[in-house]
Amino acid sequence: MTERFGFTLKATDGKARTGVIHTPRGEIRTPAFMPVGTAATVKAMLPGSVRETGADILLGNTYHLMLRPGAERIARLGGLHRFMNWERPILTDSGGFQVMSLASLRKLTEEGVRFSSHIDGSKHMLSPERSMEIQKLLGSDIVMCFDECPALPATDEVVAKSMRLSMRWAQRSRDAFGDRPGHALFGIMQGGVTRDLREESAKALVEIGFDGYAVGGLAVGEGQEAMFDVLDYAPGFLPEDKPRYLMGVGKPDDIVGAVERGIDMMDCVLPSRSGRTGQAWTRRGQVNLRNARHQDDPRPLDEDCTCPACRGYSRAYLHHVLRAQEIIASMLLTWHNLHYYQELMQGLRDAIAEGRLAAFVAGFHAQRAGGDIGPL
Amino acid sequence: MTERFGFTLKATDGKARTGVIHTPRGEIRTPAFMPVGTAATVKAMLPGSVRETGADILLGNTYHLMLRPGAERIARLGGLHRFMNWERPILTDSGGFQVMSLASLRKLTEEGVRFSSHIDGSKHMLSPERSMEIQKLLGSDIVMCFDECPALPATDEVVAKSMRLSMRWAQRSRDAFGDRPGHALFGIMQGGVTRDLREESAKALVEIGFDGYAVGGLAVGEGQEAMFDVLDYAPGFLPEDKPRYLMGVGKPDDIVGAVERGIDMMDCVLPSRSGRTGQAWTRRGQVNLRNARHQDDPRPLDEDCTCPACRGYSRAYLHHVLRAQEIIASMLLTWHNLHYYQELMQGLRDAIAEGRLAAFVAGFHAQRAGGDIGPL
Numbered sequence: 001m002t003e004r005f006g007f008t009l010k011a012t013d014g015k016a017r018t019g020v021i022h023t024p025r026g027e028i029r030t031p032a033f034m035p036v037g038t039a040a041t042v043k044a045m046l047p048g049s050v051r052e053t054g055a056d057i058l059l060g061n062t063y064h065l066m067l068r069p070g071a072e073r074i075a076r077l078g079g080l081h082r083f084m085n086w087e088r089p090i091l092t093d094s095g096g097f098q099v100m101s102l103a104s105l106r107k108l109t110e111e112g113v114r115f116s117s118h119i120d121g122s123k124h125m126l127s128p129e130r131s132m133e134i135q136k137l138l139g140s141d142i143v144m145c146f147d148e149c150p151a152l153p154a155t156d157e158v159v160a161k162s163m164r165l166s167m168r169w170a171q172r173s174r175d176a177f178g179d180r181p182g183h184a185l186f187g188i189m190q191g192g193v194t195r196d197l198r199e200e201s202a203k204a205l206v207e208i209g210f211d212g213y214a215v216g217g218l219a220v221g222e223g224q225e226a227m228f229d230v231l232d233y234a235p236g237f238l239p240e241d242k243p244r245y246l247m248g249v250g251k252p253d254d255i256v257g258a259v260e261r262g263i264d265m266m267d268c269v270l271p272s273r274s275g276r277t278g279q280a281w282t283r284r285g286q287v288n289l290r291n292a293r294h295q296d297d298p299r300p301l302d303e304d305c306t307c308p309a310c311r312g313y314s315r316a317y318l319h320h321v322l323r324a325q326e327i328i329a330s331m332l333l334t335w336h337n338l339h340y341y342q343e344l345m346q347g348l349r350d351a352i353a354e355g356r357l358a359a360f361v362a363g364f365h366a367q368r369a370g371g372d373i374g375p376l
Numbered sequence: 377m378t379e380r381f382g383f384t385l386k387a388t389d390g391k392a393r394t395g396v397i398h399t400p401r402g403e404i405r406t407p408a409f410m411p412v413g414t415a416a417t418v419k420a421m422l423p424g425s426v427r428e429t430g431a432d433i434l435l436g437n438t439y440h441l442m443l444r445p446g447a448e449r450i451a452r453l454g455g456l457h458r459f460m461n462w463e464r465p466i467l468t469d470s471g472g473f474q475v476m477s478l479a480s481l482r483k484l485t486e487e488g489v490r491f492s493s494h495i496d497g498s499k500h501m502l503s504p505e506r507s508m509e510i511q512k513l514l515g516s517d518i519v520m521c522f523d524e525c526p527a528l529p530a531t532d533e534v535v536a537k538s539m540r541l542s543m544r545w546a547q548r549s550r551d552a553f554g555d556r557p558g559h560a561l562f563g564i565m566q567g568g569v570t571r572d573l574r575e576e577s578a579k580a581l582v583e584i585g586f587d588g589y590a591v592g593g594l595a596v597g598e599g600q601e602a603m604f605d606v607l608d609y610a611p612g613f614l615p616e617d618k619p620r621y622l623m624g625v626g627k628p629d630d631i632v633g634a635v636e637r638g639i640d641m642m643d644c645v646l647p648s649r650s651g652r653t654g655q656a657w658t659r660r661g662q663v664n665l666r667n668a669r670h671q672d673d674p675r676p677l678d679e680d681c682t683c684p685a686c687r688g689y690s691r692a693y694l695h696h697v698l699r700a701q702e703i704i705a706s707m708l709l710t711w712h713n714l715h716y717y718q719e720l721m722q723g724l725r726d727a728i729a730e731g732r733l734a735a736f737v738a739g740f741h742a743q744r745a746g747g748d749i750g751p752l
Contacts, residue, residue: 041704046708069671077690296449308422313461314459327419
């Protein structure tokens with residue numbers, strides 16, 4: 001294993017890329033999907049099982065961890081990796097997005113954001129400097145700049161003002177991060193759905209210089225079409241030799257479209273969250289296992305899937321444990337969904353490496369159009 | 377594997393026994409602790425993990441399964457083993473106890489019990505004949521007689537009347553069960569805490585003839601002392617060459633005391649249920665991981681335990697995920713508790729086989745008296 005952070009681009013197919021991110025804690029094959037471990041756990045999964053699905057890296061949420069159990073406490077206990085028993089790479093977000101969506105009594109200033117915890121009402125401050133400090137205390141391998149992003153739709157004026165604040169915060173994040181060999185700092189491009197603002201943001205970030213670049217401010221309600229419009233040009237504003245991370249995305253077809261447009265990393269709560277509510281993602285599309293049509297169905301969720309849910313259980317069983325609100329329902333469906341997501345990523349990586357992405361994507365859409373295998 | 381049900385007594389130490397129950401689905405080492413898989417799942421555990429803790433057999437609840445997803449449905453889906461992905465032996469209770477504790481609008485007659493489901497209010501009937509039919513539909517390896525048991529304390533008259541009804545039901549259960557090679561039917565001794573009634577019940581059962589005998593009607597609020605008083609004589613009323621099963625027991629010290637008194641099998645929801653509420657059972661006694669004294673404790677729950685919770689996590693982490701109500705808390709603590717219980721059973725089996733049970737039991741109590749390893 002390398003002692004420094006780095007990115008090797010191995011192959012491209014159109015705009016799509018495949019490669020490897022090197023970190024002292026292991027390699028991350030790209031395009032990579034990062035399961036979300038909000039509160040130091042990927043919900044309903046043991047870390048060994050998350051790894052078995054094929055995940056090379058997890059995402060941790062700075063906002064949640066700073067509130068409970070606290071970043072200083074995690075540092076005293078040896079850092080987030082040891083705390084949550086995951087020795088491979090961890091990327092932490094900056095807390096900025098979650099403060100704006102979860103905390104109460106928020107006050108945004110040039111300095112940062114003051115807010116009250118959604119858990120116990122306690123008062124806290126997040127700034128570029130404090131976010132860097134927290135992410136260092138956690139021991140994060142890939143640290144994200146502290147940024148701010150307005151909900152869309154918003155006027156260009158609002159988006160531009162917010163983006164420029166985020167760029168000043170990016171510089172402060174870079175300064176506060178300092179030099180930490182083996183750890184990476186990623187900048188976050190903002191600018192909403194406005195091309196000029198995206199370009200301005202990218203230039204500002206590249207001038208500062210980061211180990212990787214995120215496309216932020218998408219997947220916040222603008223819809224897939226608007227998101228793909230931005231992704232048609234935004235990755236092109238970023239250096240080719242650094243990883244590009246699309247934050248908070250997404251559904252399987254979002255992921256495929258983003259990879260086609262040159263994205264290397266993604267994260268989303270969707271596979272785990274929808275698993276807990278009985279929504280399964282499969283090659284043939286989405287299946288709601290709470291639906292009564294599954295109650296007598298002896299077939300597995302997906303005959304060709306090798307995850308424990310599909311190898312060991314019928315749709316009837318999954319339906320039963322969902323209806324009975326048994327924990328095993330969350331365990332099995334989260335595992336299945338994460339397995340499916342990682343299998344999709346492996347398929348994308350292989351297709352790019354072999355120069356057959358277009359055929360892979362056509363097959364992906366054709367299988368989904370065929371729909372669920374249906375009732376007996 | 378044998379094709380017939382049988383019991384081989386291998387060694388005794390005082391009244392305590394160790395042996396093997398043979399079934400077509402595998403051997404059950406006795407004394408055995410059976411984790412409870414009420415609704416076709418040991419809550420928060422995958423079946424492979426339950427097996428890893430050392431369990432040879434699970435218990436399924438007829439009452440829950442007949443209501444949801446339904447015994448006929450499970451039969452159509454290939455039986456309970458396939459349904460829940462557990463290929464080893466399963467013992468099912470008769471539904472009698474749970475009807476009396478969970479169902480509403482109960483009407484008890486000589487025929488059986490009419491009741492309304494606690495889930496949806498639907499009306500059902502359980503009788504010896506229907507209980508045998510349901511347990512056959514489930515594919516249970518060890519079937520329990522349909523019985524009735526009054527809450528203690530109760531007058532001798534009430535206990536005797538109830539016990540004699542259960543004995544008539546035992547005969548009807550035996551008749552309805554018929555001849556099913558490879559499957560066992562166990563009778564259930566009743567009689568409360570009254571020696572004469574226990575003896576009368578045992579004689580009635582032995583006259584009918586069963587593959588094993590349970591001591592029923594204990595662990596229903598009478599306290600450990602009263603329970604041990606009964607266990608001082610009740611197992612002696614039963615044939616030596618058949619397994620003896622104490623239903624619904626118990627805490628680790630209940631289990632040790634029962635094994636000392638000649639019990640071969642037990643079941644209890646305690647290790648799984650208390651795991652979900654943050655109660656851990658260890659060699660040194662009970663630990664409540666929700667307590668704030670654990671929040672900075674880097675030590676494992678039990679340094680000498682080899683379960684995933686103790687190998688991978690600190691007390692601080694277990695405390696955190698409990699407080700954050702994360703599913704992994706239930707997963708890890710259930711696993712730990714079941715692991716501890718099975719390790720205790722293995723310790724008891726080895727000690728009996730080697731004729732050193734008294735020393736083992738003295739060590740068990742001494743370690744617990746030493747108490748939890750305490751705060752930092």
